[in-house]
Amino acid sequence: MLVKIFGAAVAGIDASIITVEVSVSRGIKFFMVGLPDNAVKESQQRIESAIKVCDFRWPGYKIVINLAPADIRKEGSAYDLPLAIGVLAASDQVCQDRLHEFVIMGELSLDGSLQPIKGALSIALRAKESGFKGVILPQANAREAAVVSGIEVYGVGNLKQVVEFFNGQNILTPMEEMNKEDFYVQNVFNDVDFADVKGQDNVKRALEIAAAGGHNLIMIGPPGAGKSMVAKRLPGILPPLSLDEALETTKIHSVAGKTGSNTSLVTTRPFRSPHHTISDVALVGGGTYPQPGEISLAHNGVLFLDELPEFKRSVLEVMRQPLEDRCISISRARFSIEYPASFMLVASMNPCPCGYFNHPDKRCTCNPGVVQKYLGRISGPLLDRIDLHVEVVPVPFNKLAETPVSESSKDIRKRVIKARDIQARRYADIDKIYCNAQMSSQLLRKYASLNESGQHILKMAMEKLDLSARAYDRILKVSRTIADLENSEDILAHHVAEAVQYRSLDRAGWGA
Numbered sequence: 209m210l211v212k213i214f215g216a217a218v219a220g221i222d223a224s225i226i227t228v229e230v231s232v233s234r235g236i237k238f239f240m241v242g243l244p245d246n247a248v249k250e251s252q253q254r255i256e257s258a259i260k261v262c263d264f265r266w267p268g269y270k271i272v273i274n275l276a277p278a279d280i281r282k283e284g285s286a287y288d289l290p291l292a293i294g295v296l297a298a299s300d301q302v303c304q305d306r307l308h309e310f311v312i313m314g315e316l317s318l319d320g321s322l323q324p325i326k327g328a329l330s331i332a333l334r335a336k337e338s339g340f341k342g343v344i345l346p347q348a349n350a351r352e353a354a355v356v357s358g359i360e361v362y363g364v365g366n367l368k369q370v371v372e373f374f375n376g377q378n379i380l381t382p383m384e385e386m387n388k389e390d391f392y393v394q395n396v397f398n399d400v401d402f403a404d405v406k407g408q409d410n411v412k413r414a415l416e417i418a419a420a421g422g423h424n425l426i427m428i429g430p431p432g433a434g435k436s437m438v439a440k441r442l443p444g445i446l447p448p449l450s451l452d453e454a455l456e457t458t459k460i461h462s463v464a465g466k467t468g469s470n471t472s473l474v475t476t477r478p479f480r481s482p483h484h485t486i487s488d489v490a491l492v493g494g495g496t497y498p499q500p501g502e503i504s505l506a507h508n509g510v511l512f513l514d515e516l517p518e519f520k521r522s523v524l525e526v527m528r529q530p531l532e533d534r535c536i537s538i539s540r541a542r543f544s545i546e547y548p549a550s551f552m553l554v555a556s557m558n559p560c561p562c563g564y565f566n567h568p569d570k571r572c573t574c575n576p577g578v579v580q581k582y583l584g585r586i587s588g589p590l591l592d593r594i595d596l597h598v599e600v601v602p603v604p605f606n607k608l609a610e611t612p613v614s615e616s617s618k619d620i621r622k623r624v625i626k627a628r629d630i631q632a633r634r635y636a637d638i639d640k641i642y643c644n645a646q647m648s649s650q651l652l653r654k655y656a657s658l659n660e661s662g663q664h665i666l667k668m669a670m671e672k673l674d675l676s677a678r679a680y681d682r683i684l685k686v687s688r689t690i691a692d693l694e695n696s697e698d699i700l701a702h703h704v705a706e707a708v709q710y711r712s713l714d715r716a717g718w719g720a
Contacts, residue, residue: 209233211297211304214311215290216334217280218327220545221459221500223334225311227276228287230294235270242275245283245497251316254285255292258320262368267299281543283497286325289314289344292367293374303375309341310362312370320367324348326465329458332356342382344370351472352462354383355455400441403616407607411438414598414710416620419445420627421689422643423682424531424553424593426516428713429600430570431563435556439512442554443479444617446510447628453508456548460507464500478509480551484518492526493547494538503530506551516555517585524590527553531593534646550646553594557586568601583713592678595645595686596710627692644689649681656684661701669708679714683707 213228238252256266273291275282290312296302313331315323328349333356335343342360345353350363360382364370372378402412411427415438418425427435449457458474461467467474482491482502493501503511513519530536534550559565560579565572572579591597628643634655635641641648647655658666670680684699686707691699 209298209300211294211307213290213294213297213307214340215287215313216311216327216331217282218330218463219280219543220498220547221330221456221463223327223330224280225334225338226280226282226287228290228294229274229276230291230298231272231274232267232269232295232298233272236268238271238273240273240275242273242278243281244275244287245281247285248275248282248287251285251288251291254288254316254318255295257318258288258316258367259292259296261318262320262366262371264296264301264371265299267295269299271295271298284326285315285323286313286327288316289322289367289370292316293370296371297374302371306374310344311335311338311340311342312344314344314346314364316367322346322364322366327459327463328353329355329455329462332359332361333459335359344373350383352458352467354385355458355472357385400444401617402438402441402445402620403613405434405438405441405614407603408434408438408600411598411600412615412620414596415439415442416445416624417686417689417693417710418442418552418554418596419447419620419624420644420693421595421631421685422552422645423595423686423689424645425596425598426555426557426591426594426713427598427600428557428559430565430567430602431558433600433602435600436512436514439510439514439554439556440479440481441617442510442512442552443477445621445624446477447621447625449475449477449508457508460500460504460547464505466505478506479512480506480509481512481514484513484515486519486523488520488523488526491523492530492536492538492549494540498538498543498545500547501536503527503536503549503551504547507548509551511551511553513553513555516557517582521585521587525587528589528593534640552645555594556600559583566599586713588676591713592676592682595682597713598710599712623693626695627689630692630695644685644692647685647688652681652684656688656699658684658687658699658704659701662687662699662704665701665704665708669711673708673711673714675711675714679711683711686710 210231215226215228216223217226259266297304324346328345329352332343332353336356336359344362347363347365350361354361362380363383373380454473480502489495491501493504530549535546536549537546560574560582562573564570565579631643687699687703690703690706
């Protein structure tokens with residue numbers, strides 16, 4: 209007998225429907241075709257054990273399984289459940305009447321219990337778009353998939369429950385959809401707060417501008433000055449995730465297997481901080497079995513690179529294209545996939561190997577020329593793509609001993625949200641533009657035009673600092689954000705002057 213079961217294959221962050229065709233006929237042996245990988249081929253032993261443990265019969269005939277379309281590679285152990293149901297249905301142990309209404313995915317243990325899978329949200333979205341009534345997934349993935357409205361999501365614990373469901377012996381209750389009120393309640397602040405930071409008013413101001421416009425930022429200063437501490441507080445002043453952003457972020461984390469069991473949406477902006485020994489592939493994604501990299505896991509959030517010069521040059525250079533295009537395309541001989549990568553890059557570094565160049569109290573012990581060589585580990589093209597350069601100086605004792613509490617993240621966040629609201633209205637009719645950092649050259653001419661005094665300041669800065677054309681655009685974008693924070697429709701001269709101050713690493717002879 210021939211039966212058809214429907215599953216899904218995840219490529220990138222999107223899924224496509226897979227038809228599992230199972231034929232049981234006279235003969236012997238087990239055959240599987242349709243471009244399965246080793247994990248799928250090894251499923252026979254898991255399926256056979258699970259079927260027998262759950263008191264069902266393994267057919268003593270020839271079993272042929274085809275995974276269509278055959279040109280899509282099927283990877284992972286998530287096909288165990290549809291394969292098992294297909295074998296049981298083809299041997300008349302499962303009723304076939306409703307099999308066509310559901311997408312079924314799950315990894316089987318030898319005892320028939322189900323293990324969580326990756327990409328549950330993407331699978332549920334594709335099932336809804338394809339017109340299926342529902343999806344059947346492991347219990348641990350049900351809350352994540354239930355985010356999708358308009359489709360029934362059934363979380364099951366073992367193979368026997370699924371068989372009894374299709375045979376009408378057991379009624380499963382669909383997982384309740386997550387409503388918007390629950391999402392916004394979960395969208396809370398970080399545990400760390402800017403109120404804990406003493407001094408560093410210029411750094412806080414730069415972080416506020418970066419958060420308000422979605423700008424990239426680099427901090428340079430001696431060890432212990434507070435670079436990492438303020439960077440970790442940046443997510444607390446970013447605007448909350450919208451529902452669409454949360455869905456897209458959750459899809460990426462789901463495909464990477466980072467959502468955890470019994471979780472639904474990612475409700476807070478990601479903050480990723482990889483170690484400087486990270487490889488190129490781990491940062492941008494890809495590999496033999498393609499997975500999102502750190503830049504994609506930081507989508508709609510922050511990628512923090514501490515001790516930037518310690519990262520391999522090749523690792524840093526692969527970020528150039530994603531920083532501009534806000535996506536990463538991974539092309540190999542057999543496949544080509546694209547992951548979103550719209551993140552804020554926040555980096556920190558010491559000014560020299562010993563860390564004390566320009567320190568007010570401690571003397572730098574580096575040899576002549578070493579400072580420039582150390583700064584030269586960060587290429588000019590990469591620095592051009594970073595909007596804000598901030599020098600961080602140590603906090604003096606009298607500031608550390610002050611009892612008054614600094615401004616809280618909650619207060620700063622209110623100003624950031626107001627600025628983002630202005631940008632949301634400005635770019636409402638423009639696709640994939642949400643903040644000032646994403647403006648194209650055409651939009652810059654429209655929304656970031658300068659008056660005569662502003663033009664004069666920018667001209668002087670370009671000539672004296674020998675800035676590139678890309679740095680010119682960055683200054684205009686930052687100026688636009690500073691004006692938005694002041695609720696000013698026009699970019700004024702002092703907005704441009706402040707933006708120019710955040711190009712410190714472009715200064716000729718810096719660190720000489």
